Amino acid sequence: MRVHGNDYRTIWPDDARRRVWIIDQTCLPHAFRIVALDTWQAVDAAIRTMQVRGAPLIGAAGAYGVALAANADPSDEAITAAGRALASARPTAINLRWAVARMERRLAPLPAPDRAAAAWREAAAIADEDVAINRAIGTHGKTLIEAVGRRTRRAVQVLTHCNAGWLATVDRGTALAPIYAAHDAGIPLHVWVDETRPRNQGASLTAWELQQHGVDFTVIADNAGGHLMQHGRVDLAIVGCDRVTAHGDVCNKIGTYLKALAAHDNGVPFYVALPSPTIDWTIADGVREIPIEERGADEVTHITGRDADGALRRVLLTPEGAPAANYGFDVTPARLVTALVTERGIVPATAPDIRAMLGPGNADDRNAPTTPNSHSR
Ligand code: MRU
Numbered sequence: 001m002r003v004h005g006n007d008y009r010t011i012w013p014d015d016a017r018r019r020v021w022i023i024d025q026t027c028l029p030h031a032f033r034i035v036a037l038d039t040w041q042a043v044d045a046a047i048r049t050m051q052v053r054g055a056p057l058i059g060a061a062g063a064y065g066v067a068l069a070a071n072a073d074p075s076d077e078a079i080t081a082a083g084r085a086l087a088s089a090r091p092t093a094i095n096l097r098w099a100v101a102r103m104e105r106r107l108a109p110l111p112a113p114d115r116a117a118a119a120w121r122e123a124a125a126i127a128d129e130d131v132a133i134n135r136a137i138g139t140h141g142k143t144l145i146e147a148v149g150r151r152t153r154r155a156v157q158v159l160t161h162c163n164a165g166w167l168a169t170v171d172r173g174t175a176l177a178p179i180y181a182a183h184d185a186g187i188p189l190h191v192w193v194d195e196t197r198p199r200n201q202g203a204s205l206t207a208w209e210l211q212q213h214g215v216d217f218t219v220i221a222d223n224a225g226g227h228l229m230q231h232g233r234v235d236l237a238i239v240g241c242d243r244v245t246a247h248g249d250v251c252n253k254i255g256t257y258l259k260a261l262a263a264h265d266n267g268v269p270f271y272v273a274l275p276s277p278t279i280d281w282t283i284a285d286g287v288r289e290i291p292i293e294e295r296g297a298d299e300v301t302h303i304t305g306r307d308a309d310g311a312l313r314r315v316l317l318t319p320e321g322a323p324a325a326n327y328g329f330d331v332t333p334a335r336l337v338t339a340l341v342t343e344r345g346i347v348p349a350t351a352p353d354i355r356a357m358l359g360p361g362n363a364d365d366r367n368a369p370t371t372p373n374s375h376s377r
Helices: 040-048 055-072 076-087 094-107 112-152 176-184 201-213 222-230 256-266 351-358
Strands: 011-014 019-023 034-037 156-160 189-194 217-220 236-239 243-245 250-253 270-273 302-306 312-316 329-332 339-342 345-347
Touching: 011 055, 011 112, 019 055, 034 040, 040 055, 040 076, 055 076, 055 094, 055 112, 076 094, 094 112, 112 156, 112 176, 112 236, 112 270, 112 339, 112 345, 156 176, 156 222, 176 189, 176 201, 189 201, 189 222, 201 217, 217 222, 222 256, 236 250, 236 256, 250 256, 256 270, 256 329, 339 351, 345 351
Parallel strands: 156 189, 156 236, 189 217, 236 270, 270 339
Antiparallel strands: 011 019, 019 034, 243 250, 250 329, 302 312, 339 345
16 A cells, blocks of 8 residues: 555565564554564553554464564474464454464474564565555455346445454455455445444544545444445445454454444345455354454544544543443354355355355365364354
C-alpha cells in the first residue's frame, strides 16, 4: 500500500540489525507512526496492545517474535518459552498459533548456531506467503463484485465489518482484497464501513485505508446494516475471519453474526474471505469450541478521538463506574455463510467442500490436518 508516496507493508524486517518494523495501528487514523521492535517481548506487547492486529498480521508478527527470540538465545528452552508467550498473546485468531508452531517445527531440528538465520528466513517466508495468498483472494473475490456490477449496471454496494484490509495482513488484506482488485480494474463500487465498536477498527482503520486507496466509502454505525439491507442498499457483504472450523463456522469480530443474520433475512449474499492458515481443522463446533477473547472494559466505557484543536483525547462514555463487558469476537454458523473466498477459489462453507479444496493433498501440507477429522454434523 502507498502511504505518503511510499510503498509499505504492515511489518518488515531490518535484516542487518535484526529487528522488525511495524506500523503502530493504535495511532491511526490521526497519525502514521512506524515503530522498531527488537526483542520478542516487544513483539508480544505490540500484539497484546493491538499496535499490530488482524489475524494474518499477528501471525506474521508472532513469527518475527520467534525469530527475535532465536536471535537472543537459540536454545530449545528459550525458543519454547517465547513461543508459548507469543502464542497466547491473543487467544482467538488461529493464525498466531499456526505461525509460532511452524517456526518451532522449522527450528527444532537445527543446531543452535544455525537457528537465528533460519528463523529470520522462515518469518520472511510467512510474510511473503501472506501477500501472495491475499492477492489470490483478491483475484477470486473480484469475480463476485464484477458479476453484481454486470447485472445491476451501477456501482456495487459492498458492506464490510471491522478491518480485514491491508492493515490486518502483511499487505492487500483479505475481505478488502477483492474490493481493491475490483476498484483497480475500474469496476465502480461503494463500501459501507461498519464502525465496529468498541475499538472502531472500521471507522478508524478501514476508512483510513480505503481513503488512501481512493475507494468510495461511507462509515455507518454498527446498527445501520440491517436497515440498509432491508432497503436494497447492500448487494453483498464480505468480512474477514480469525478462525474457521473445518465445517465452515466463522469466528470474526464481534457483531459479524448479527450482520450475517440480517443478510440471511434479506437475501443478501454473505461472503467470508480467508487465507488457508485461518482454518482450524481440530474444531467441529465453532460456537462452543472457539475461545472468545475478552478485553478490558475500558475499551467499551471510553473512547479516544481528536478534538477541534487537533489534540487526541480519551473520554468516558458511560456513568462513572458502570460495569461493562467486552467480547472481542462472535461465531457465525456456516449455514449463514454464502461462500468462503480463499486463495484457492470460492468454496461453499461445508465440510466436504472445504476439505476438497484446502485439505490434505490439496493445500499447503504445513497447514493441512494431520489427523483424520472424525467430527460430522
Ligand atoms: O481484534 P482485531 O482487530 O485483531 O480483529 C480483526 C478481525 O476481526 C478481522 O476481521 C480478522 O482478523 C480478519 S483480518 C484479515
